[in-house]
Amino acid sequence: MSAVLETRALVKQFGGITATDRISFSLERGARHALIGPNGAGKTTFVNLLTGVLRPTSGVVMLGGADITTLSREARVRLGLVRTFQINQLFATMTPLEMIAAVTSERLGLGASSFSRLDASATLVTETADILARFRLDDIMDETIATLPYGKQRQIEIAAAFAAKPSVLLLDEPAAGVPEAERRELLDTVAALPADVSVLLIEHDMDIVFRFATRITVLVNGQVLADGAPDAIARDPAVRTAYLGEAAHG
Amino acid sequence: MSAPDLAASGLAGHVRASLMLSRRWHTAEALFWVGAIAAAFLFPRQLLLMNEIAILALFALSLDLILGYAGIVSLGHAAFLGMGAYSAGLVALHIASDPLLGLFVGMAASGLLGLVTSPLVLKGNDLTRLMVTLGVGLLMLELANALSFITGGADGLQGIMMGKLFGHFEFDLFGRTAYAYSLGVLFVLFVLARRIVHSPFGLSLRAIRDNPLRATASGVPRNWRLAAVYTLSAAYAGAAGALLAQTTQFVSLDVLDFHRSADVMLVLIIGGAGYLYGGLIGSIAFKFLQDFISGFTPQYWQFWIGLFLVLFVLGGREMIHGGIKAVLARLRALKPGKRP
Amino acid sequence: MALLTILIDGVAYGMVLFVLACGLSVTLGLMNFVNLAHGAFAMAGGYVAVVLMQRFGIPFLWTLPAAFLATASAGWLLERSVYRPMYAKSHLDQVMFSIGLVFMSVAAMKYVMGSQQQIIQLPGWLLGRFEFVGVSVGRYRLFVIMVCGALALGLSWIFARTLFGSRLRAAVDDARVARGLGIPVNALFAATFAAGSGLAGLGGALGIELLGLDPTFPLKFMIYFLIVVTVGGTSTISGPFFAAMLLGVADVAGKYLIPQAGSFIIYALMVVLLVLRPDGLFARTKA
Numbered sequence: 001m002s003a004v005l006e007t008r009a010l011v012k013q014f015g016g017i018t019a020t021d022r023i024s025f026s027l028e029r030g031a032r033h034a035l036i037g038p039n040g041a042g043k044t045t046f047v048n049l050l051t052g053v054l055r056p057t058s059g060v061v062m063l064g065g066a067d068i069t070t071l072s073r074e075a076r077v078r079l080g081l082v083r084t085f086q087i088n089q090l091f092a093t094m095t096p097l098e099m100i101a102a103v104t105s106e107r108l109g110l111g112a113s114s115f116s117r118l119d120a121s122a123t124l125v126t127e128t129a130d131i132l133a134r135f136r137l138d139d140i141m142d143e144t145i146a147t148l149p150y151g152k153q154r155q156i157e158i159a160a161a162f163a164a165k166p167s168v169l170l171l172d173e174p175a176a177g178v179p180e181a182e183r184r185e186l187l188d189t190v191a192a193l194p195a196d197v198s199v200l201l202i203e204h205d206m207d208i209v210f211r212f213a214t215r216i217t218v219l220v221n222g223q224v225l226a227d228g229a230p231d232a233i234a235r236d237p238a239v240r241t242a243y244l245g246e247a248a249h250g
Numbered sequence: 251m252s253a254p255d256l257a258a259s260g261l262a263g264h265v266r267a268s269l270m271l272s273r274r275w276h277t278a279e280a281l282f283w284v285g286a287i288a289a290a291f292l293f294p295r296q297l298l299l300m301n302e303i304a305i306l307a308l309f310a311l312s313l314d315l316i317l318g319y320a321g322i323v324s325l326g327h328a329a330f331l332g333m334g335a336y337s338a339g340l341v342a343l344h345i346a347s348d349p350l351l352g353l354f355v356g357m358a359a360s361g362l363l364g365l366v367t368s369p370l371v372l373k374g375n376d377l378t379r380l381m382v383t384l385g386v387g388l389l390m391l392e393l394a395n396a397l398s399f400i401t402g403g404a405d406g407l408q409g410i411m412m413g414k415l416f417g418h419f420e421f422d423l424f425g426r427t428a429y430a431y432s433l434g435v436l437f438v439l440f441v442l443a444r445r446i447v448h449s450p451f452g453l454s455l456r457a458i459r460d461n462p463l464r465a466t467a468s469g470v471p472r473n474w475r476l477a478a479v480y481t482l483s484a485a486y487a488g489a490a491g492a493l494l495a496q497t498t499q500f501v502s503l504d505v506l507d508f509h510r511s512a513d514v515m516l517v518l519i520i521g522g523a524g525y526l527y528g529g530l531i532g533s534i535a536f537k538f539l540q541d542f543i544s545g546f547t548p549q550y551w552q553f554w555i556g557l558f559l560v561l562f563v564l565g566g567r568e569m570i571h572g573g574i575k576a577v578l579a580r581l582r583a584l585k586p587g588k589r590p
Numbered sequence: 591m592a593l594l595t596i597l598i599d600g601v602a603y604g605m606v607l608f609v610l611a612c613g614l615s616v617t618l619g620l621m622n623f624v625n626l627a628h629g630a631f632a633m634a635g636g637y638v639a640v641v642l643m644q645r646f647g648i649p650f651l652w653t654l655p656a657a658f659l660a661t662a663s664a665g666w667l668l669e670r671s672v673y674r675p676m677y678a679k680s681h682l683d684q685v686m687f688s689i690g691l692v693f694m695s696v697a698a699m700k701y702v703m704g705s706q707q708q709i710i711q712l713p714g715w716l717l718g719r720f721e722f723v724g725v726s727v728g729r730y731r732l733f734v735i736m737v738c739g740a741l742a743l744g745l746s747w748i749f750a751r752t753l754f755g756s757r758l759r760a761a762v763d764d765a766r767v768a769r770g771l772g773i774p775v776n777a778l779f780a781a782t783f784a785a786g787s788g789l790a791g792l793g794g795a796l797g798i799e800l801l802g803l804d805p806t807f808p809l810k811f812m813i814y815f816l817i818v819v820t821v822g823g824t825s826t827i828s829g830p831f832f833a834a835m836l837l838g839v840a841d842v843a844g845k846y847l848i849p850q851a852g853s854f855i856i857y858a859l860m861v862v863l864l865v866l867r868p869d870g871l872f873a874r875t876k877a
Contacts (some may be wrong), residue, residue, distance in 0.1 A: 072471075073466045074470060074471050077466075077468060077469035085463070089467065091457050091461055092460055097269075098268075098453065099457075102468070103457075103468040105453060107468075110450040111450050111451060111471075112450075112474075113450050114446045114449045114451035114478075117269075117448070118270075118273070118453060119269040119270040125262050125269065129264075161467075164469055323681070323682050369865070370861065373865060376680070378820070380624070380682075384816065385860045385861040388853070389861065392851075396850055396854060512689050512693075515686060516686065549697075550700065550701055552696060552697040553696075553698055556691065556695075557694055558690070559686055559690025560687055563676070563679070563683050563690065564672065564675060
C-alpha cells in the first residue's frame with residue numbers, strides 16, 4: 001500500500017508556542033484512519049496545515065506523491081484533498097440540490113463559465129442526482145438548507161465534500177452535535193463511503209473511532225504519541241495515561 | 251427506493267428541471283417589461299422621469315450584482331457611475347457623437363476602474379469594505395474636481411451634443427428617444443445579467459456570498475470570482491452613467507457625489523437584493539417618492555428620504571418585503587407544482 | 591519657519607478631529623455599531639454654540655460646556671429610543687439607518703438655520719497670532735491644543751485608571767463575557783454614547799473656527815471621522831489620538847503645500863491604510 005497523503009516533520013509555531021512538532025504522518029490509499037488527541041493536542045492546527053489554511057513553519061505536505069505545501073486551499077481541493085467542518089459550513093440560502101450542483105460544477109471546471117446554463121451539462125445533472133441519491137437527500141432536495149433539521153444539515157456537509165470528488169476526505173467530527181436519533185443514519189453514511197476514498201477522521205467520540213477506524217494516530221502536545229491498529233492503540237499504556245484514561249473519566 | 255436505477259434517472263430529470271426552473275422566464279416578468287414599454291404610450295408627458303427611472307434601475311441592477319449575488323457591500327458605487335458618465339461625455343465632446351460608442355467606452359472605462367479597484371474589496375469584513383468603497387468614491391470625486399482641465403471642474407462638461415441613435419433617431423426634448431434608448435439598454439443588460447446569475451458562475455457567486463469558507467473548501471477561487479463580478483458590476487454602473495450623460499447632455503461632479511451611492515443603496519434596499527428585479531422595482535418606488543416629495547418641498551426632500559430610510563430599516567422593510575413575497579407566492583401557486 | 595506653523599495648525603486640527611471622533615471609536619468598539627450620523631451631533635454642538643452666542647449673547651467659553659451638555663442629552667435620548675434596536679442588525683442596515691439620520695439632520699438644519707457658513711466672534715484674547723521663538727502661532731489654535739490635549743489626557747486616564755474605564759475596556763474586548771461578569775453593558779453603552787455625542791458636540795463648537803460650520807458638516811466630515819476610527823482602531827484612546835494627529839497634520843500640510851490635490855491625499859492614504867491594515871493601524875493583532 002502507498003501513502004496518498006503524507007507529512008514530513010511538519011512544524012507550526014505561533015510566536016513561541018509550537019502547535020505541531022515535527023509531525024510525520026501518512027495516510028494509506030483507501031484508509032479508514034482516525035486522528036485523536038485531547039483538546040489542544042494540535043489536531044485543528046494539523047488539519048489547517050493539511051488543507052492550506054495555515055502555512056507550516058517547516059516541513060512538507062505531500063498529496064499523491066506531489067509536494068503541495070505551498071498550494072492554495074482551493075488548489076488542494078481541486079487535487080482531491082477535501083474536508084468537512086466541525087461546525088456546519090453550508091450555503092444556507094440554497095437548496096441541497098443547488099448546493100451539490102454548485103460544488104459539482106466547480107469540480108467539473110464549469111465555475112467560471114458565465115453564459116452557459118446550469119442544466120446544459122449532462123454530467124453536472126447526473127452527478128448531482130447521484131450524490132443526492134447516495135446521501136438520501138432526494139426527499140428534501142428542494143427545501144432551503146437553513147430550514148432543515150441539524151442531522152440533515154450534517155448529512156449535506158458530508159455530501160457536499162463528497163461532491164468535490166475527494167481522493168482524501170478529512171472528516172472533522174462528523175457526528176458532533178447530531179442528536180442520537182439521527183446519529184445512526186449519519187454513521188451509516190460515513191461507513192458507506194466508497195473504498196477508493198481515503199478517509200481521515202478527526203474525532204473525540206471513542207465509540208465512533210473504534211467502530212470506524214482501521215488505524216489510529218494519537219496526537220498529544222503537538223506530537224505523534226502513537227500510531228497503529230486500534231487494538232494496539234487501546235492497549236498502549238502511554239496512550240491510556242495520556243488520553244484514553246482521561247476520556248474514560250470525562 | 252425499490253428500483254434505484256429508475257429512481258435515479260427520474261431524479262436526474264428532476265435535477266435538470268430544478269436547475270432550469272430558476273432561469274425560465276415567468277409570466278410576471280414578461281408583464282413587467284410589457285408594462286415598461288406601455289408606460290411610454292400611456293404617460294407620454296412623463297418620459298423624462300421614466301428615463302431617469304430606467305437609468306437608476308440600471309445603476310441599482312449593477313449594485314445588485316455585487317450586493318445581492320456576491321455579498322459585497324459598497325458605499326462608493328457612484329465612482330463607477332461617474333467614470334461612465336465622464337467617459338461618455340468626453341467621447342461625445344472630443345471624439346464622436348455616436349451614443350453607442352460613448353456607451354461602450356463608458357462601460358469599458360468603468361469596468362477597468364472596477365478591475366483595478368477590485369483587490370480593495372477582496373480583503374476585510376463588511377465594515378472595511380464599506381469604508382474602502384466610501385473612500386474610493388470620495389477619491390474619485392476629489393480627482394474629478396482636481397482634474398478640472400478634463401472634467402470642467404465645478405462647471406461640469408457642457409455642450410454635449412448627441413448624434414442620432416443608430417444614425418436615425420434624434421434625441422428629442424420630450425425624452426422619447428431617450429427613454430427608448432435607456433429602456434433598451436437596460437433590457438439588454440438585464441437579460442445578460444439574468445443569464446449570468448443563473449450560470450455556473452452565478453451559482454458560485456451565491457456560494458461565496460452564503461459561505462466563503464465552504465466555497466473555498468469546494469474549490470471555488472474566491473478572489474477571482476469576486477474580482478470578475480466587481481468588474482462586471484462596475485461596467486454596468488458605467489453604462490448607467492453613460493446613459494445619464496448622453497440623455498441629459500450634461501455631466502457634473504454631482505454624478506460622483508456621495509448621495510448617489512447612498513441613493514442607489516436605498517433603492518436596492520427598498521426593492522430587495524438578490525433577485526434582479528429589486529433594483530428595478532426600487533427605482534420606480536424611489537423616483538416616485540422623490541418626485542412626490544420634491545413636489546411640495548423641493549429643497550428639503552432629503553429630510554423625507556432620510557426619515558424614510560430610518561423608518562424602513564427600523565421595521566418597515568419586513569412589512570414591504572412580506573407583501574412582495576406574498577404576491578410572488580400567489581403567482582407561483584398559479585404555476586404547475588415544482589415537484590414531479 | 592512656515593513648516594512649524596503648518597505643524598502647529600495641523601496638530602490643532604488633529605486635536606479637534608480627535609475630540610470629534612473619539613466617541614465614535616468607542617461606540618464602534620463597544621457595540622460594533624457603525625454610526626455615520628456621529629457628525630450630526632458635532633454639527634448640533636456647533637450650532638448650539640452659534641445660537642447661544644448670536645441670539646443670547648453668551649460668551650464663547652460658556653457655550654462650550656453648553657454644546658457638550660446639549661448634544662450629550664440628545665445622544666442619550668436617541669440612544670434609548672432609535673439606536674438601541676439597531677445593534678442587532680447588520681452593518682449595512684446600521685449604515686443605511688445612520689445615513690438616513692444624516693440626511694434628516696442636514697435638511698433640518700438647512701431649514702432652521704439656512705445653508706450659509708456660520709461665523710462666530712471669538713473673544714479678543716483668542717484672536718490673532720503671536721511669535722514664539724520665531725514661529726508664528728495662532729492664539730486660538732494654541733487654546734484648542736490645550737483644551738483638547740487636556741481632554742485627551744483626561745479620557746485616557748478615565749479609560750485606563752477608573753472602574754468605569756476598566757469595565758468599558760472589558761466590554762469593548764468581549765461584550766458577552768463582560769455581561770457574564772455582571773457588567774451592565776447596556777447602561778455602560780448609553781453613558782458612553784451620550785459622552786461620545788457630547789464630545790462630538792464640544793468638538794463641533796471648538797471646530798467652528800477651524801473646520802467651518804454649515805448644514806453639510808456631517809457629510810463633509812464623515813470620512814474624516816471614519817479615517818480616525820479605522821486607522822486608529824477601537825481598543826485604545828491613543829490609537830484614535832495618533833490617527834487624528836496624523837490626519838490633521840497630513841491634511842493641513844497637503845492642502846497648504848499641494849493645494850490643487852485637495853483632499854485627495856487624505857482619501858488615498860485612508861484607502862491604502864485600510865488595505866494594508868484592515869483592522870486599523872494601531873489595532874492589536876488578533877491571534
